[in-house]
Structure formats: C-alpha cells, structure tokens
Amino acid sequence: xxxxxxxxxxxxxxxxxxxxxxxxxxxxxxxxxxxxxxxxxxxxxxxxxxxxxxxxxxxxxxxxxxxxxxxxxxxxxxxxxxxxxxxxxxxxxxxxxxxxxxxxxxxxxxxxxxxxxxxxxxxxxxxxxxxxxxxxxxxxxx
Amino acid sequence: xxxxxxxxxxxxxxxxxxxxxxxxxxxxxxxxxxxxxxxxxxxxxxxxxxxxxxxxxxxxxxxxxxxxxxxxxxxxxxxxxxxxxxxxxxxxxxxxxxxxxxxxxxxxxxxxxxxxxxxxxxxxxxxxxxxxxxxxxxxxxx
DNA sequence: GTGCTTGCAAATCGTTTGCAATAGC
DNA sequence: GCTATTGCAAACGATTTGCAAGCAC
Numbered sequence: 593x594x595x596x597x598x599x600x601x602x603x604x605x606x607x608x609x610x611x612x613x614x615x616x617x618x619x620x621x622x623x624x625x626x627x628x629x630x631x632x633x634x635x636x637x638x639x640x641x642x643x644x645x646x647x648x649x650x651x652x653x654x655x656x657x658x659x660x661x662x663x664x665x666x667x668x669x670x671x672x673x674x675x676x677x678x679x680x681x682x683x684x685x686x687x688x689x690x691x692x693x694x695x696x697x698x699x700x701x702x703x704x705x706x707x708x709x710x711x712x713x714x715x716x717x718x719x720x721x722x723x724x725x726x727x728x729x730x731x732x733x734x
Numbered sequence: 735x736x737x738x739x740x741x742x743x744x745x746x747x748x749x750x751x752x753x754x755x756x757x758x759x760x761x762x763x764x765x766x767x768x769x770x771x772x773x774x775x776x777x778x779x780x781x782x783x784x785x786x787x788x789x790x791x792x793x794x795x796x797x798x799x800x801x802x803x804x805x806x807x808x809x810x811x812x813x814x815x816x817x818x819x820x821x822x823x824x825x826x827x828x829x830x831x832x833x834x835x836x837x838x839x840x841x842x843x844x845x846x847x848x849x850x851x852x853x854x855x856x857x858x859x860x861x862x863x864x865x866x867x868x869x870x871x872x873x874x875x876x
Numbered sequence: 877g878t879g880c881t882t883g884c885a886a887a888t889c890g891t892t893t894g895c896a897a898t899a900g901c
Numbered sequence: 902g903c904t905a906t907t908g909c910a911a912a913c914g915a916t917t918t919g920c921a922a923g924c925a926c
Contacts, residue, residue, distance in 0.1 A: 610900075612907085700862060713827050713869050716865055720862045720863075722858075757881095788884070813891085
C-alpha cells in the first residue's frame with residue numbers, strides 16, 4: 593500500500609484535498625477494486641480497517657470526490673448510487689440477477705468529445721448502460 | 735377523453751389488465767403528458783381528479799405497467815424514478831437546473847435491435863442519457 | 877362470495893442534516 | 902488556536918409492506 597499511498601497523496605494535493613486517513617483508505621479501495629461499489633459496500637470494507645469510520649464520512653467523501661472530479665456517480669438501479677473511479681468515457685452493464693456492474697468499453701458516438709450540444713441542450717455528462725443477464729449468470733446451471 | 739378511453743381499454747385488455755378508474759386515469763395522464771413524471775407528480779395530478787387515490791396505488795400501478803411492458807422506468811437522478819410511456823428506443827436529456835427530462839431522438843448503435851449481446855452478456859434493456867443544461871435554462875437571463 | 881384492487885398506516889432503505897467532539901496544519 | 906473533518910443521532914424522502922375494507926365479475 594505504501595507506494596500507492598504516495599501516488600494518491602499527490603492526486604489529493606493536486607485537488608486541494610487533505611489526505612486524511614479515511615479518505616486515503618477509501619480512495620485506495622476504489623482504486624484497487626474496480627467493482628463499482630455502492631456506499632454500503634465501501635463502508636463495510638473500510639470499517640474493517642478503520643472500525644470507527646461512519647457512513648456519514650463515506651457519503652461526505654463520495655460527494656467530495658465527485659465534486660473534485662476524482663470519481664463519477666452511477667445511478668443505474670434507482671435505489672442507490674454506485675461509484676466509479678474510472679473517469680474515461682465508457683458504458684456499463686448491470687446484471688439483473690447478481691446486481692454486478694461491468695465496464696463496457698464502448699463510447700456513445702453522440703456526446704463524447706466531438707459533441708457538446710444536442711437539440712440546443714448543453715451536454716456535460718454522458719451516461720450509457722445496458723441491463724440484462726451477465727455471462728456468469730447465464731453460465732450458471734440454474 | 736372518451737375516444738382515448740376506448741383505445742386505452744383495448745390496450746389494457748390486451749395485457750390482461752382490469753380497466754379500473756385509477757389505472758385508466760393514470761395511463762391517460764401519461765399518454766397525454768409526455769413529461770417523464772415521477773410518482774409524486776403523477777399522484778399530485780391524479781388526486782385532483784380522484785381525491786381518494788393513494789400514493790400506494792400510484793406505485794402499484796407503475797409497477798404493473800412496467801411488468802406489462804406499457805411503460806419504462808427511468809433512473810436518472812438516483813433519488814427517484816420517473817416513467818416514460820414511449821417504449822420506442824430513444825435517449826434522454828436531463829437538465830441539472832430545472833430537472834426536466836427531454837426525449838433525445840437518437841438510438842445507441844450498440845444494443846438496439848441488431849445487438850443483443852455484449853461481452854457475453856445478454857442485453858435486455860438499453861439506457862442512455864445526457865446531463866447538462868437545457869436550451870430553456872441556457873436562454874434564461876440568469 | 878371469491879379474488880383482485882385499493883388505500884391507510886407503519887416500516888424500510890438509502891441518504892442528508894445538525895451539531896458536538898476531534899484532528900491536522 | 903483556528904478551521905476542516907469526523908461521526909453520532911435524528912431527520913428525511915422515496916418506496917415498500919401488512920393488512921383491512923371495497924369493488925367487480
């Protein structure tokens with residue numbers, strides 16, 4: 593974790609974020625585990641390292657990271673947000689059975705890079721996702 | 735409303751739905767007002783015609799319509815669902831200022847019609863939306 | 877009259893807020 | 902020491918659940 597920590601501190605400094613123990617742990621978790629976790633999964637994981645951490649801090653930190661452009665929020669299920677440290681343009685696939693979110697390495701030909709306006713509306717974010725049954729769940733016997 | 739009612743009753747019969755007063759009113763509202771309303775907006779509108787209607791019935795009805803393929807659920811904001819009676823493939827634009835949802839008449843070239851599988855995952859739904867500032871809010875003096 | 881539908885009240889779930897204690901420059 | 906950050910407890914908003922009363926065939 594030590595070499596990664598150094599890298600993260602530089603990223604934080606660049607954005608004017610104080611490198612608190614909690615923030616470093618959360619960012620490192622997101623960086624090492626590209627699973628698009630929701631706040632609860634992040635909390636459950638971090639609380640094992642930092643038993644005193646609160647859900648409030650997780651939510652505060654997510655909000656802060658989003659504002660600083662370090663992560664993006666995915667609103668796929670309608671009931672909860674999940675978070676993606678990958679800021680490159682890409683789509684997602686959500687499995688209705690296992691609820692996992694996969695990266696889909698395609699871009700919407702509308703809206704990314706070459707298009708910042710549709711029907712007179714100014715585009716700031718592009719979101720694309722598919723829902724269905726993932727290859728793992730398709731392969732399962734039942 | 736009478737001619738539309740007849741049409742709606744045929745749609746309901748086709749899906750095996752009983753044409754209750756509440757369901758007809760809700761469907762008619764969605765059909766006549768293509769504004770992608772959330773449950774609260776639907777409730778506020780219908781309660782003026784049917785003062786005894788409950789939010790539970792609105793939620794029940796939305797769930798039923800989705801199951802029967804009469805409407806689709808849009809999960810753009812992460813805090814609430816909104817509903818779209820237009821089942822044709824299309825995208826949406828969400829205005830961060832006025833919260834309105836616009837139809838964008840483009841299709842994702844991946845996933846609609848000619849593609850039902852990406853990376854081995856079976857695609858059942860395609861969702862695409864943009865976020866930004868709509869033409870109306872851009873035009874406002876401030 | 878049997879089964880589906882409705883609607884109230886309470887519960888639930890994810891998230892936000894108010895605020896006092898704490899930590900870091 | 903001053904300010905930003907943390908974390909508890911309570912509030913909040915959207916949605917779901919349990920269940921009793923009502924309606925339709």
